[in-house]
Structures are given as structure tokens and as C-alpha cells.
Amino acid sequence: MIDVKLILEKPEYVKEALKKKNWDFDPTPIEKLSEERVKLLQQVEAVKAEQNKLSASVPSIKKEGGDVTAIFKRVKELGASNKEAEAKLKDIEAELKGLIEVLPNLPDDDLAAGGKENNHPIYHYGEEPKFEGFTPKNHVELCESLGLIDYKRAAKISGTGTWIYTNLGARLEWALLNYFINTHINDGYEMILPPHLLNYESGYTAGQFPKFKEDVFWLEGTEPKKFILPTAETALVNLHRNEILSLDELPRKYFAYTPCYRKEAGSYRTEERGMIRGYQFDKVEMVQYTTEEGSDAAFEEMVNKAKALVEGLGLCYQVDKLAAGDCSHSMARTYDIEVWIPSMKIYKEVSSVSNARDYQARRGMIRYKDKDGKTRYCHTLNGSGLATSRIFPALVEQLQQPDGSVIIPEVLRPYMGGISVLKPIKK
């Protein structure tokens, strides 16, 4: 949530900043409503103050044997006269909230304006494999020939947009997750296994609602309705909702493994076969709560962590600095870590590291006491570390050998019982 004060004090600044996100913002309705709100509020509160004062005088007057019926009458009248204004005030506040809560976060000043087309890579690692002397397979073929994934039976037991990890495929997936998890533990992050069913408030604080409430799965039979998390960020960033942390417990560093469930309605494209995009995928997610002062350093740290994970696997990847309009709705800045997928000839996102600054904290009242004892909003950051559904295809494709086998990266072998190479299974 953008600070209303900022909108009122620097409407032009906010307008320009949102323009970079391709968001056409008109501050006038907010300015008008705010003005109206303050006026009404003062009026309503003045009446209440008088009511309170009169009521408070009742006991002493009674004690002296005075007559209080006039006061009763007067206070009742005051209350009645205030009813309408109070109702109006409520309406205005709801309307105002509605206007502000849908606004995306302001982008950082250094971001390029516009959408995807203005993203630009700022770091590159490794080389795109050449595959000399043989025709490389795509990951769907590899996963089938190596017996890692069963798409057919997945369609049978579930439907499209999903898959089954089988045998060594399941173990490879689990190895990846273990590798991520252990790295985070070593880096001092606290492991969390959150519930996968969350309430509306959690989606609201994360900034996913109300805008994206149609994009998640809502669970029949829950009351109030719960949704299945689209990312562990939604859970992690709500851990300290409505809390005031003390300065010495910041930064708080968490990570969680969860499957992520998304509708991805209409987003499936033919080139995104296999496990590039599905209704369910595995992800380890990092979240930090920190101070305004610590927020930039935390961002760097998390980008570096995501990079180190891909690098540890020896995969070719790049870091893409997203233009303002391509950053997530709630985020002030986002860097994507993108891994090379040979068959698609593109770099695909495996991690998205973002700084929400105080946007989420404001929505969820996540605060801390600074060294002067002042209550301030935390900064929240999140980043995948990592999502497996792109790493897995990239890994098998990039590390495939002429004979159709795939080399297992060194770092994963301890989690796979020492297996160093995946060989095609005989048909």
C-alpha cells in the first residue's frame, strides 16, 4: 500500500512513478475524498467529545442530587444528529481504501520505465552448451527417456498442466530441494513449513488481493473461504502481520519449502511444454523482514544467494533487472535469475528476487521500534531460492551427453545416494 500522505503531499511524483509501471494514476479523487474525510472526521469527533463530556458529568451531578434528564436528552440528540455523518464517513473511508489498495507499489527511481521489453541483463554466468556432434533432446524427451517424469499417468490421475516425478526424477527433485534448504540453513535462514491453506487477510497483506484473487484456487467447504498458496511468500510475509518487532530481532530471515498452486489461466503456450508452467510446482522461498536502512543490503544478499544456487549447479544463467512495469504489483524492484533452456533458446526465470519496501508492511501493519523508540514499518523482501520447475528442465537439457545420459551436478550427489549420471532406461 502506498502511503496516503505521500500521495497527498507529492501527487505529481507518485503519478510519474506509477507511469513508469504503465499505470495511469489520477490523484484527484483521492485528494478530494481525503479532504472530505478530514472535514467529516472533525465534525463527528467534536460531537462525540461533547457527548463524552456530558456523560462524564452525570455521576457527580447525581451525587449532588441534581437533575440529569436534560443531559440524557441532550446527549441522545447529539448522537442522533451524528448518525448520518458517521455513516457517510464510513463510506468515504471504505471508498478511499478501495482506491489506494489497488495501486501497485512505486518502482525504485533507478528502474527503466515501461514493460518487459525494457528489462536488461546485468550479469551473465557460464556458456550456452554447444552440443557438438549430436542433436540435443528437449527436456520432455529427456525426462521420458530417462524415466524421470510420467506425463501420461499424470493426465490420467489429474489432468493437464501437471506431471508426476517418478523414481530418479523424484529423487532429483528432492535432491534439488535439499540442496537449496541446506544452503539456506547454512546461511542462517530459519526454516518454516507453513500451512498451505491461507485466509484472505494473508493474500491482502502480500499485495496479491484484491487484484489477483481470481488467480488462486479457493477451497470449497472452508468458511471463511481459504485459498491454496500460490507461493510460500504469501505465508512467510504474513508471519509478523500486526506485530511490532524490536530492532534487535531484525533482520529476520526465513525460508520455506512448499508446492505452489496457480491457476495460470490462459497462460499456457505450446512452447511451454513439460514442466515449464503448471498448476503445481515446488519452490523454496526466502523472505526477509528488515529496516528501511537494511533493505538494499538485504536485496543484494538475496540476489547473491539465488545466483550462488544456480552457479553451484554449474548452469548457464543470467540476471535480468526488470523494468518498472514488469516488476510484480507489490514490488519496488525485481531481479530475475534466468536459466538457459537450450530447447527453447531462451533464458527462463528460476528465481525472482524483489524488494517490497514498506508496501506489504503497510498493508499488514508489520512494524518495528527503531533506536529512538519510534514505530516504523518494516521492509519486506522475497526471493525464490529456487523454483525447481525451470531448474529441472534446464539441468537435464544443459547437462545432457551425446549418449542421452545426464550428468548430475556434484552438489546434488550426496542427496542422491552418490548417483553421478542418469542413464536412459531400456524400453
Add this chain to the structure above:
RNA sequence: GGAGAAAUACCCAAGUGGUUGAAGGGGUCGGUCUUGAAAACCGAUAGUGGGCCUCCGGUCCAGCCAGGGUUCGAAUCCCUGUUUCUCCGCCA
């Protein structure tokens, strides 16, 4: 799923309609005492959201789980919801 109990400030806890911004205790901070510490004693400290002003201060509104209601007046009464605990049932 059924029955019951509970939710008060950093923590424990009193408070069942009237100056309650909420007794008491603990904690924390400062001090006295002490060579130092402990104990004892003295003092300080009560969150949060919002409004206005002559803005290192003042003042008003909200606020005792949340949302409604009754009342001149509610932490206290009523309704709804949430969460926690206990018991029963059912179940992986």
C-alpha cells in the same frame, strides 16, 4: 461434528454498567545501600491507529480478541464471528 470454559497492557492477573488511560504482582530502566553483586528500599516506565493546534509540547476521537447492538454512559450487558483450552464423538 457436539458440550463447556476462556480471550484485559511486555508477562501474570484484578475488575460485571459511571471521573478505568484500567488495582496488584512480575519484568525492564534509573537510584539508595554495598568493595562489587544479591537482597531490601525508593523512583520511573502502559501499548496502538487517527484528527487538530501556537508541534521537542498540547488536545480530541477510537481503543480491554474482532464486528455489530443496548444505554445518557460498557472492559463490564446482548448478538455474531475468530482463536485457545478441556471433555465427548468421528477419522487419516
